Amino acid sequence: MTTQGLQEQKKLPESVKKASLLLISTGIVLMMISFIVDSHRAFYNYILMYSFIVSIGVGSLGLVALEYMVDAAWSTPFRRISEFLAFLIPFLLILVIPIIFGIHDLYHWSHKEAVETDPVLQGKAPYLNTAFFTIRVFACILIWMLFYFLITKNSEKQDITKEYGLLTKNIKLSIGFAPILIITLTITAIDLIMSLEPHWYSTMFGVYYFSGTAVAGLAATTLLAVILKEKGYLHPQLQDRLYHSMGTLLFGLNVFWAYIAFSQFLLIWYADIPEETFWMMHRMHGSWGVVSLALLFIHFIIPFIILLPGRAKTNFRTLKIMAVWLLFAHMLDLYWLIMPNFNKESAFFSWNEIGFILFIVGFVLFVFKIKSDKTNFTPVGDPKLETGLEVKLYPDLSID
Amino acid sequence: MSTYREIPLVTERTTFPELDDVVFKPTETKPTKKWFLGITLSSTALLVGIICLVYSIYYGIGMWGNNNPVGWGFDIINFVFWIGIGHAGTLISAILYLFRQKWRTGIARFAEAMTIFAVMTAGIFPLIHVGRPWLAGYLFPYPNQHNVWVNFNSPLLWDVFAVSTYFVVSFFFWGLGLIPDIANMRSRTKSGIKKFFYSLLSFGWRNSNRHWQHYEKAYLLLAGLSTPLVLSVHTIVSFDFAVSVLPGWHTTIFPPYFVAGAIFSGFGMVATVLIVVRKVFDMEHIITMNHLDKMAKILLATGTMVGYAYAMEFFMAWYSGYIFEQFVFLNRAFGPYAWSYWVMIACNVGFPQLFWLKKVRQNIPLMLVIVILVNVGMWFERFVIIVTSLHRDFLPASWGMYAPTIYDIGIFIGSFGLFFTLMLLFVKVMPAISLTELKGVMKGSQPEHH
Numbered sequence: 001m002t003t004q005g006l007q008e009q010k011k012l013p014e015s016v017k018k019a020s021l022l023l024i025s026t027g028i029v030l031m032m033i034s035f036i037v038d039s040h041r042a043f044y045n046y047i048l049m050y051s052f053i054v055s056i057g058v059g060s061l062g063l064v065a066l067e068y069m070v071d072a073a074w075s076t077p078f079r080r081i082s083e084f085l086a087f088l089i090p091f092l093l094i095l096v097i098p099i100i101f102g103i104h105d106l107y108h109w110s111h112k113e114a115v116e117t118d119p120v121l122q123g124k125a126p127y128l129n130t131a132f133f134t135i136r137v138f139a140c141i142l143i144w145m146l147f148y149f150l151i152t153k154n155s156e157k158q159d160i161t162k163e164y165g166l167l168t169k170n171i172k173l174s175i176g177f178a179p180i181l182i183i184t185l186t187i188t189a190i191d192l193i194m195s196l197e198p199h200w201y202s203t204m205f206g207v208y209y210f211s212g213t214a215v216a217g218l219a220a221t222t223l224l225a226v227i228l229k230e231k232g233y234l235h236p237q238l239q240d241r242l243y244h245s246m247g248t249l250l251f252g253l254n255v256f257w258a259y260i261a262f263s264q265f266l267l268i269w270y271a272d273i274p275e276e277t278f279w280m281m282h283r284m285h286g287s288w289g290v291v292s293l294a295l296l297f298i299h300f301i302i303p304f305i306i307l308l309p310g311r312a313k314t315n316f317r318t319l320k321i322m323a324v325w326l327l328f329a330h331m332l333d334l335y336w337l338i339m340p341n342f343n344k345e346s347a348f349f350s351w352n353e354i355g356f357i358l359f360i361v362g363f364v365l366f367v368f369k370i371k372s373d374k375t376n377f378t379p380v381g382d383p384k385l386e387t388g389l390e391v392k393l394y395p396d397l398s399i400d
Numbered sequence: 401m402s403t404y405r406e407i408p409l410v411t412e413r414t415t416f417p418e419l420d421d422v423v424f425k426p427t428e429t430k431p432t433k434k435w436f437l438g439i440t441l442s443s444t445a446l447l448v449g450i451i452c453l454v455y456s457i458y459y460g461i462g463m464w465g466n467n468n469p470v471g472w473g474f475d476i477i478n479f480v481f482w483i484g485i486g487h488a489g490t491l492i493s494a495i496l497y498l499f500r501q502k503w504r505t506g507i508a509r510f511a512e513a514m515t516i517f518a519v520m521t522a523g524i525f526p527l528i529h530v531g532r533p534w535l536a537g538y539l540f541p542y543p544n545q546h547n548v549w550v551n552f553n554s555p556l557l558w559d560v561f562a563v564s565t566y567f568v569v570s571f572f573f574w575g576l577g578l579i580p581d582i583a584n585m586r587s588r589t590k591s592g593i594k595k596f597f598y599s600l601l602s603f604g605w606r607n608s609n610r611h612w613q614h615y616e617k618a619y620l621l622l623a624g625l626s627t628p629l630v631l632s633v634h635t636i637v638s639f640d641f642a643v644s645v646l647p648g649w650h651t652t653i654f655p656p657y658f659v660a661g662a663i664f665s666g667f668g669m670v671a672t673v674l675i676v677v678r679k680v681f682d683m684e685h686i687i688t689m690n691h692l693d694k695m696a697k698i699l700l701a702t703g704t705m706v707g708y709a710y711a712m713e714f715f716m717a718w719y720s721g722y723i724f725e726q727f728v729f730l731n732r733a734f735g736p737y738a739w740s741y742w743v744m745i746a747c748n749v750g751f752p753q754l755f756w757l758k759k760v761r762q763n764i765p766l767m768l769v770i771v772i773l774v775n776v777g778m779w780f781e782r783f784v785i786i787v788t789s790l791h792r793d794f795l796p797a798s799w800g801m802y803a804p805t806i807y808d809i810g811i812f813i814g815s816f817g818l819f820f821t822l823m824l825l826f827v828k829v830m831p832a833i834s835l836t837e838l839k840g841v842m843k844g845s846q847p848e849h850h
Contacts, residue, residue: 120721127719179704186712203709203716204652248498259631263655270643271650275722 010233016369023362030355041352043102044342048334049356050095051192052216055330056364057088059217061148062181068151068167068174074245076388077238080377081228082221083155087371088364089148092141099137099192103130109198120199128195136191140184147177158381167383185210193334196341200279204264211257216330218250223323224368226316228377235378237389240314245391247313247322254307254326258300282340287347295336299329331357416839419686423833424585426681431828434680442820449814452807453528461531463807469793470786470802475529477782478812481665482522482819483563483637484658484778487630488666489515490570493577494626497619503694505837506687509581510677511670512574513830517822518669519567521815526559528811555639562636566629573622579605580615580836634662641785648728648789651716657709661778664702664748668774671695673823675768677832686833689762696761699774703752706781710749724794732788736801740780741788747777 035042060082067075103110108121109128115121121128151173158166186206194205202208225246228234268276283292303322312318339347379385426435456463466473489511496504527533539560541550550557583605586598605611638658641649671692678687717729732741751773754760761767792799804812826832 123721124719179708182708186708199721201716201720202652203712204656206712207653207656255628259635260656263635264652267639267642267650267652267654271645273645273650275720 011373012233012369016365020362020365020369023358024366027355027357027359027362030351031359034352034355038352040105041342043098043105044338045353045356046098046102047106047192047196048331048338049360050092050099051188051334051338052331052360053088053095053363054092054188055213055216055334056220057086057092058144058181058185059213059215060085060221061089061144061151061217062214063217063221064151064155065147065174065177065181068171069178071171071384073384073388074242074391076382076384077235077242077378078221078225078246079155079379079382080372080375081224082217083152084368084371084375085217085220085224085364086148086152087367089141089144091363091367093138093145096137096141100134103133107133107195107198109195124198128198133191133195136187140188143180143184147173147180151177155379155382156375159376159379160381162381162383164383166381182206182210185213193337196338197279200276202264202268202276202279204260204267208257208260208264211253211260212330212333214253215250215257215326218246218253219323219326219330220364222246222250222319223327226320226323230316233377235385235389239389240316242388242391243316243319244310244313247307247319250322250326251304251307251313254300254303258304261299282344283336286345288336288340288344291332291336291347295329295332298325298332303329416842419835419838420584420588422682422686423831423835424588426827427585427829427831428589432680435824435828439821439824442817442824445813445817446821447814447817448810449812449817452810452814453524456528456807456811457533461528463805465802465804465808467800467802469798469800470790472786472790473802474804474808474812475525477779477786478815479522479525479529480637480782481779482518482525482815483633484662484665484782485669486515486518486522486566486570486666487634487659487662488670489513489518490566490573490626490630491663491666492670493573494623495630497623498627502841503691505834505841506691507670507674507695507833508837509574509577509834510674510832511666512570512577513826513832514670514673514823515570515666516567516574517819517826518666519563519570520822521819523563523567524815524818526556555636555643558636559640562629562633566633569622569626569629573619573626576615576618576622577834577837578830579603580607581831581834583607584835585831630663631659634658646789647717647722647725648732648785651713653709653712657706660702660705660709661748661781664699664706665775665778667695667699667702668771668778671699671771672768672775675764675771677827681827681832683833686838692764692767693758693761696755696767699771700752700755703748703774707749710745727792728789731792732784735788735792737784737788737791740784744777744780744784747773748781751777 031042031046034045063075063082064079064086066072067079099106107128108114109124110130110133115125126132151170154166154170154173157163186209189206189209193209194200194202222243225234226243229238229243265280268280282288303326306312306318307322312322461475464473464475466475489508492504492511493508496508527536530536530539538548539550539557541552541557579602582598583602586595586602589595589598635655635658638654642651642654644650674687674695675692678684714729714733717725720726732738751770754766754770760770787802791802
């Protein structure tokens with residue numbers, strides 16, 4: 001049996017919890033100071049932080065659902081990592097509260113006097129108003145929570161009961177979740193990020209954000225999958241070749257992001273309609289132009305070149321570096337989307353921003369630690385596990 | 401622990417020689433009456449098309465319904481329609497190959513052939529759309545004495561590159577996959593002339609280890625090259641519309657929306673034809689219910705993606721606060737061409753939702769009806785995009801209506817004639833199923849250690 005030796009599973013060391021709590025508390029202190037010094041700027045940082053946590057949490061849940069939906073077996077030995085990361089979702093219910101208080105600071109459309117003098121905003125008022133915005137934000141979180149609890153409950157129950165029917169149940173749940181996930185992420189993207197600049201619109205925006213969350217979710221999963229494998233937490237029969245599939249998917253999703261980003265930019269640039277171009281113009285001038293170029297290289301060109309060779313996808317060091325790299329790239333992407341709305345003149349970074357980043361790292365670690373203490377790192381009852389561990393590369397993608 | 405169940409890809413106990421006999425039968429026996437009936441119909445349709453084409457070229461494209469303001473009519477609608485159909489083949493053979501979807505083996509060859517023929521059919525339309533097809537050579541940028549260069553800024557030129565690249569790579573991919581099977585046919589045939597041609601086309605294939613190694617590598621590389629091409633072709637086609645400033649055409653979601661639509665329409669056509677073919681050639685154990693079920697699921701997924709794009713366009717038109725944008729969409733849904741809009745919505749988003757039900761996915765007659773409706777819906781999608789966006793210009797003084805002439809319809813019928821004539825000839829002379837790949841996924845073909 002492949003499940004031997006997994007009954008008494010190693011737990012992550014307590015030092016992880018200590019480190020995460022230290023990061024969280026330092027982060028919170030810095031965030032508080034940031035709010036006191038410049039609350040306007042701090043709110044923009046806060047929404048960046050919140051969006052990033054949504055990306056990791058909801059992106060990971062999306063990967064879990066994707067596995068069930070397309071009946072993939074190679075990712076089953078890793079699935080718990082994504083499930084643990086998706087445990088961020090219930091916390092969103094608390095994390096979102098400051099945004100509700102910050103609506104007035106963040107969103108121009110929430111100012112009554114601004115709407116009164118602006119016919120375009122008046123037209124959008126049935127959608128962009130404080131009450132409806134709040135309802136949508138909470139509705140999205142509650143929907144994600146519902147599917148998170150339903151899917152992971154079945155998955156965890158299967159560790160004990162080994163019941164085949166739970167797999168079928170989760171497949172059905174995931175298929176139902178897929179369209180809902182796309183719609184809720186689109187709403188989130190439009191509400192939280194696009195409406196920061198309420199005059200601007202792009203039909204692609206939902207897909208753009210969604211493609212970024214997929215990259216971020218998988219990058220986080222890859223990073224942890226490599227570290228946990230190295231430290232011996234994952235299934236002992238887990239072979240390196242499965243990482244090849246993971247690296248390939250990461251590469252593919254990142255190229256998809258680039259495709260969406262390029263298409264959105266090209267169409268707006270080429271048509272040159274002032275209603276749309278002003279948003280891109282803010283990001284092409286001064287130091288924002290440097291950020292835009294950096295985004296092109298950091299999010300696409302460099303990862304593309306590094307992850308393209310077959311060898312890179314089974315090299316643990318490369319995978320780790322690229323996973324961290326892509327997480328940073330996603331953060332840069334969110335920075336590029338959100339921050340020019342705060343300061344159109346020039347890009348900025350200083351101590352005000354650091355607390356939020358520390359909080360993200362600490363918080364993700366903390367949530368991962370407390371969830372993994374209670375649950376197996378390997379879904380030992382999943383009937384796909386054995387198939388997954390034995391997956392052969394067909395086609396053998398490693399041309400050397 | 402219950403073990404994970406996998407559905408066999410070839411049902412019924414069958415041996416390799418028996419499979420050979422089934423797949424090679426159409427190429428080795430005299431065509432059946434059904435085949436003659438089919439080719440009679442399709443070549444008649446082709447003839448109708450040729451007559452209308454000759455008229456159009458002789459008298460000029462004033463024979464068509466295109467007018468001012470609707471300058472793009474059936475020609476571009478049909479171009480986009482056929483290019484879309486040409487997307488399933490390479491998706492099945494390249495992308496599903498990289499995704500390790502073994503079920504693709506039963507249908508890949510057929511779908512690839514459809515891709516080739518659909519792209520060839522599509523190619524006719526931009527050619528005649530230019531009005532003077534004998535000058536189309538100028539679309540290719542080459543150094544010349546007149547110093548006449550193409551406009552590199554034009555997406556129509558990008559189309560020339562995208563489509564021709566796609567065609568070339570798909571053709572090589574298809575041809576490469578055919579080599580081992582043609583070698584097999586070469587060994588089986590008794591006729592001297594067939595032996596000569598099959599020998600020529602199999603490039604001296606001897607099934608040696610070294611041949612297979614090279615073949616596998618080349619196949620993988622071509623799969624990797626084709627994958628971005630599947631996305632790029634329809635992306636470029638969408639640019640034809642989306643780089644303009646026209647409400648209804650200029651919207652950023654067009655590239656992925658067109659690609660999803662192309663895969664949707666391509667699978668619609670593949671499913672339509674395969675449902676007929678598996679019956680006619682007794683291949684129900686090779687192209688199984690499992691295959692049809694999976695195709696139905698892909699149709700459901702891509703149809704829903706297209707639905708997302710329709711919803712997004714409509715919502716953003718309202719959200720933009722841009723009155724022209726809002727007008728175009730209201731005009732689409734409630735204007736004089738509202739019927740075409742609702743045909744599109746019903747066929748592309750509505751009916752495919754029935755595929756949520758397993759009963760529908762297992763019911764072949766019903767499935768055939770739905771996939772035919774998908775073809776209809778996707779044709780109307782292009783009609784809606786082109787005609788409804790153009791027919792009411794910014795100034796009401798330049799509003800108009802569009803109606804195709806008999807020549808438009810004739811060429812449209814002719815395009816189906818060309819496509820199906822080529823398909824029927826293909827199943828007569830080439831193996832419609834990739835036997836070497838199919839044998840590789842059968843039970844007992846791979847070493848097992850249980």
